[in-house]
Every structure is written in structure tokens, then in C-alpha cells.
Amino acid sequence: MDQTQTDRPNLPLRRVIASVGIVVFLCLYVIGVSDIGRHLPAHNEMLTLAFYAFAGILWGVPILPLISWSEAYKKKPRA
Numbered sequence: 001m002d003q004t005q006t007d008r009p010n011l012p013l014r015r016v017i018a019s020v021g022i023v024v025f026l027c028l029y030v031i032g033v034s035d036i037g038r039h040l041p042a043h044n045e046m047l048t049l050a051f052y053a054f055a056g057i058l059w060g061v062p063i064l065p066l067i068s069w070s071e072a073y074k075k076k077p078r079a
Helices: 003-007 011-038 045-058 060-070
Strands: none
Touching: 011 045, 011 060, 045 060
């Protein structure tokens, strides 16, 4: 067995790490977004709507590399 294959975590371990990472990130993200949203002007509903719509979409961007890493076990290292 190649040294690079033994150093990489197996699929179940990758999924556990990714799941914990996603939950932790989302908890911190929700706290951060709600704290920022609290400081928006109350009388401007369109700004509030745009902010929460943008924040609701934006959370996926940092999660995608973690999901890709957790499922990248199928990729073979280049020789």
C-alpha cells in the first residue's frame, strides 16, 4: 500500500469530520448573520430582505470545499 493512501482518512471518518465541521460552521454563521441583521435599519424592509436572501445563499460557498473533500476518496492520486 502506498504511503499517501495510508495517511488519508477513510470515507466514514471523512464524513464524520465534514458533518461536525458543517454543523459548527452553520451555528457560527447563523449567530453572525443574525447579529449583523440586528443592526440593519428597521424601517428598510427591502434591505433586510436582500440581506437575509444573500446570507441564505452565501452559506453554501464555504461548505462546498468541505463536502468535496469528504467525498474525494474516489480520486486516485496522480503518479
